[in-house]
Amino acid sequence: MSFTIRELTQAFQQLGIRDMPVIAHASYKSFGGVDGGPQTVVDAMLASFASVIMPTHTYKTMVTPQVGPRHNGIDYERWYPHSLNAEFYDPDMPSDPLMGIIPETLRRQTGAKRSSHPILSFSGVCADDILATQTLDNPLAPIRKLVELDGWVVLMGVNHTVNTSIHCAEKMTGRKQFLRWALTKDGIIACPGFPGCSAGFDDLAPDVEIFTRKVRAGNATIRAVPLRGLFAVVFERLKRDPKDLVCGDIGCERCNEIRYL
Numbered sequence: 001m002s003f004t005i006r007e008l009t010q011a012f013q014q015l016g017i018r019d020m021p022v023i024a025h026a027s028y029k030s031f032g033g034v035d036g037g038p039q040t041v042v043d044a045m046l047a048s049f050a051s052v053i054m055p056t057h058t059y060k061t062m063v064t065p066q067v068g069p070r071h072n073g074i075d076y077e078r079w080y081p082h083s084l085n086a087e088f089y090d091p092d093m094p095s096d097p098l099m100g101i102i103p104e105t106l107r108r109q110t111g112a113k114r115s116s117h118p119i120l121s122f123s124g125v126c127a128d129d130i131l132a133t134q135t136l137d138n139p140l141a142p143i144r145k146l147v148e149l150d151g152w153v154v155l156m157g158v159n160h161t162v163n164t165s166i167h168c169a170e171k172m173t174g175r176k177q178f179l180r181w182a183l184t185k186d187g188i189i190a191c192p193g194f195p196g197c198s199a200g201f202d203d204l205a206p207d208v209e210i211f212t213r214k215v216r217a218g219n220a221t222i223r224a225v226p227l228r229g230l231f232a233v234v235f236e237r238l239k240r241d242p243k244d245l246v247c248g249d250i251g252c253e254r255c256n257e258i259r260y261l
């Protein structure tokens with residue numbers, strides 16, 4: 001049986017964060033069927049929260065030079081040939097399929113705006129001031145702005161490995177960021193402040209459990225986590241161990257820059 005907008009809106013209301021600004025991450029498939037498709041999820045979010053942003057990153061624009069700075073979490077020889085498949089950044093290009101169908105639906109929503117980063121853009125509705133904080137040098141600034149506004153992160157059928165906000169918190173602790181490059185109509189642009197790997201982030205789920213709010217919607221679990229609480233947990237864990245929250249893959253190029261500091 002399919003889930004309706006009424007049921008979904010009720011589920012969001014049960015989170016008790018009505019009229020708060022949120023950053024959302026979602027797996028559409030996790031719901032197991034929604035009447036009206038992904039648009040229903042977007043409509044329910046817009047009816048329930050003050051502002052909604054989602055990552056609409058465009059990894060297809062990424063290019064890798066043959067040589068570059070050392071300790072940059074990238075094997076230049078390995079990635080350089082992939083540059084041949086890069087696409088020129090365009091503000092209207094779809095978000096990467098990795099992001100899922102819901103961010104792309106939000107991006108195409110009437111009234112939605114998209115921030116300007118050629119790789120790490122966010123799209124949102126009623127979030128112009130949040131999106132406007134992003135710069136080429138500070139791609140995660142919209143999340144910092146959400147923290148100032150007492151915002152929340154909403155995870156729909158996904159875990160903390162897709163929780164972009166953790167990247168913002170780890171950056172604030174001084175954790176290493178990387179340099180990447182994007183193909184644009186103005187040439188190849190250097191994009192500093194590129195975050196590390198997020199595959200190890202779900203390890204902090206038990207630490208944020210105490211202030212995480214949960215509801216069921218269809219087959220999905222929706223979790224809402226206050227950004228200030230989440231940031232405090234990341235700060236504490238990285239203070240205790242600056243190599244914490246890396247992934248378990250011993251071949252991970254970015255995690256190894258942190259693991260072997």
Ligand SMILES: [Zn+2]
Nearest residue numbers: 197247252255
């Ligand atoms: Zn990793």
